[in-house]
Amino acid sequence: MEAMERQIRLTVNGQEHELTIRDNTLLLWLLRDDLKLVGTREGCGTGVCGACTVLLDGRPVNSCLTLAAQAAGHHVTTIEGLATNGRLHPVQEAYIEERGFQCAFCTSGFIMMTKALLDEIPNPSEEEVREYLSENICRCAGYPDILRAVQNASRKLAARGR
Amino acid sequence: MRPFKLLDPRSLDEACQMLDRYGEDVKLMSGGTAILILLRQRVFSKPYFINLKAVPGLDGIRDEPGTGLRIGALATLRAVETSPIVRQRAPLITETFRLVANVRVRNSGTLGGNLSHGDYRLDPPAPLLVLGAKAVAVSSRGRNTYELKEFFRGLFETALQPDEILTEVVVPDAPPKAGTAYFKYTSLSETDWPCLGVAALVTPSDGGGTCGELRVAVTSVAERPMLLEHLGPLARGKRLTERLLEELGDAAAERVDPIADARGSEWYKKEMVRVFVRRAVREAARRAGLAAG
Numbered sequence: 001m002e003a004m005e006r007q008i009r010l011t012v013n014g015q016e017h018e019l020t021i022r023d024n025t026l027l028l029w030l031l032r033d034d035l036k037l038v039g040t041r042e043g044c045g046t047g048v049c050g051a052c053t054v055l056l057d058g059r060p061v062n063s064c065l066t067l068a069a070q071a072a073g074h075h076v077t078t079i080e081g082l083a084t085n086g087r088l089h090p091v092q093e094a095y096i097e098e099r100g101f102q103c104a105f106c107t108s109g110f111i112m113m114t115k116a117l118l119d120e121i122p123n124p125s126e127e128e129v130r131e132y133l134s135e136n137i138c139r140c141a142g143y144p145d146i147l148r149a150v151q152n153a154s155r156k157l158a159a160r161g162r
Numbered sequence: 163m164r165p166f167k168l169l170d171p172r173s174l175d176e177a178c179q180m181l182d183r184y185g186e187d188v189k190l191m192s193g194g195t196a197i198l199i200l201l202r203q204r205v206f207s208k209p210y211f212i213n214l215k216a217v218p219g220l221d222g223i224r225d226e227p228g229t230g231l232r233i234g235a236l237a238t239l240r241a242v243e244t245s246p247i248v249r250q251r252a253p254l255i256t257e258t259f260r261l262v263a264n265v266r267v268r269n270s271g272t273l274g275g276n277l278s279h280g281d282y283r284l285d286p287p288a289p290l291l292v293l294g295a296k297a298v299a300v301s302s303r304g305r306n307t308y309e310l311k312e313f314f315r316g317l318f319e320t321a322l323q324p325d326e327i328l329t330e331v332v333v334p335d336a337p338p339k340a341g342t343a344y345f346k347y348t349s350l351s352e353t354d355w356p357c358l359g360v361a362a363l364v365t366p367s368d369g370g371g372t373c374g375e376l377r378v379a380v381t382s383v384a385e386r387p388m389l390l391e392h393l394g395p396l397a398r399g400k401r402l403t404e405r406l407l408e409e410l411g412d413a414a415a416e417r418v419d420p421i422a423d424a425r426g427s428e429w430y431k432k433e434m435v436r437v438f439v440r441r442a443v444r445e446a447a448r449r450a451g452l453a454a455g
Contacts, residue, residue: 004167023168026198046199047267048353059240059269065198066270067191069168070215116265135264135353 008072012037013081019068027071028052028063031078039079039108043137050136053109054078060116079108082115090156091115091149100149102140110136114150123154164207170216174329177212178302181325184210190327191215192236192275195267214274220329221272225251230334235274235327239286240265242273252333254289254342254361261285261346264353274328277310280318280386282421287314287387288361289344291379295333299326307332314386317421337375340365341450345442347434349425356382357425358434362442364402364450373397373452378410378439383420383431390414393439402447410443411436 004023009016012035021030031037031054043051045064052064055077082089091114094100101107110133117124117132124132129150138146168191169184171177181188188210191197200206214220220236223245231251233242242248243259262268262276262285276286277297287310295310299322306326313321322328336342342363349357359381365374376397381387393410400406420431447453 004165006168022165024163024166024201026163045202047195047263050264050266053266056269060266061270062195062266065195065267067168067194067198070194070213113265132265135266 006069006072008069010068010072011075013077021068023067023069025068026064027054027056027066027068027076030068031063031076037078037080041105041108043106043109048135048137049106050109050113050133051106053112053136055112055116058116058119060113077112079111082111089115090160091118091153094153094156095146095149098145098149098152100142100146102138102142106136106138110138110146114153117150118154118157122158124150126151163201164204166201166208167210169210169212171212171214172216174217174220174300174327175302177214177217177327178300178325180210180212181327182302185324188212190278192272193238193270194275195263195271196275196279196281214327220274223247230332231255233273233331233333235277235329235331236272238269239263239271239273239276240268243268251335252289252293254293254336254344254363255286255333257342258285258289258344258346258359258361261344273331277313277331278320278322278328280314280316280320282317282385282387283355283382284387285344285346285356285359285381288359288379288381289342290331290333291387291389292342292361292363292377293333293336294377295331297328298330298332299323299328301325301327311389311391314388317385319386336363337365339450340375341446341448341452343442343445343449345438345445347438349430349434355425358383358431358438360435360438360442362439362446364443364446364452366450366452367399371401371452372399373402373447374399376410376443378414378443380414380418380435380439382425383435384418385421388418390417390439392417397443402443402452407440407444408436411440414439 041051043049047062191211192214222234249256297308348354363377367374415432415435420428
């Protein structure tokens with residue numbers, strides 16, 4: 001059998017990496033185990049909870065169901081990539097201001113989904129927020145605060161002129 | 163997850179040769195959302211997978227006058243959902259695809275992967291069945307076109323041969339003035355897999371007032387998504403009264419052989435088929451400008 005490893009190039013949070021990975025490596029494992037970016041969490045492992053959300057070329061995907069080999073050559077953004085020059089991203093600030101978390105296990109996923117949502121729809125209706133985030137699960141059930149955080153983030157980004 | 167070798171073909175020809183060469187030891191992978199769950203749970207494994215995402219040019223979406231929509235098998239569900247040309251030519255597809263799983267899954271999962279997986283709990287087959295879609299497959303033997311209504315054969319079983327690759331879905335234009343609707347019913351949480359899905363297409367008859375063509379497909383109920391072709395003749399030329407809608411619901415329920423699962427017993431799913439066929443036909447008729455009920 002041929003080698004089950006490969007060399008890939010992957011840009012993570014703006015930084016290019018050259019990595020040797022096994023073909024069956026999930027993007028989630030690569031981020032957490034190899035790159036030590038542990039802000040991305042594993043919840044259900046089946047694509048329905050959203051804790052492992054990262055952006056692949058700007059689009060949200062489940063890193064728990066994405067092969068690192070298939071992400072090769074693309075740009076990945078994780079929760080660690082949102083802050084710039086030591087300053088939190090407006091979406092992160094909004095989650096803090098609205099207390100949009102309790103235990104915070106789901107928070108990276110919610111923040112990455114919120115970033116993707118607001119990139120796509122800058123001023124979403126409540127229904128659009130609910131639909132977009134409908135399969136991000138918060139077991140503390142802090143949903144009303146999360147909803148307010150998204151609305152707050154939308155206002156912050158509008159004020160900043162994006 | 164068991165180790166495997168991911169093969170990266172640079173062309174469709176090369177992918178076909180890999181299928182021929184590795185035979186039983188290989189499976190195709192596109193977005194991976196469905197197959198990676200099975201691999202992670204170790205209910206399925208293969209020593210080799212063919213990475214179809216390595217093949218360029220399989221994800222196009224275009225409208226070909228006289229033929230219809232041609233959607234590449236590697237187009238993601240989200241790309242299909244948000245395509246302006248799909249919304250314009252086949253709003254039923256847009257309406258259905260936005261209800262599939264979640265944005266993340268739709269960003270990874272592909273149309274071809276969805277259909278070839280052959281899972282009975284999928285939404286996309288229903289609208290494609292009522293629109294009369296065809297699935298185009300290639301192999302080193304040549305090209306093959308399947309009517310979608312003959313594509314789904316059983317639980318996780320399609321008409322695709324082991325050496326074939328689904329490359330494209332062709333969706334003919336709906337008949338003029340057609341009204342369409344998709345109803346997804348989830349019996350557990352709202353974002354769960356469907357307990358059942360019903361797609362309906364209704365056209366008004368030439369004189370207006372009565373039903374011309376009626377097409378109904380159900381998914382997630384039985385072991386495969388089905389086009390219920392016996393319903394059309396029951397409605398043709400008739401007013402879609404509440405009584406006729408009930409007859410259609412009953413006739414649909416009689417024909418399906420539900421799989422009992424966490425989302426409902428056999429009896430319950432039959433009852434829900436009755437209800438949702440009625441609702442879907444009523445709504446499609448309303449959108450076709452026909453008074454129903």
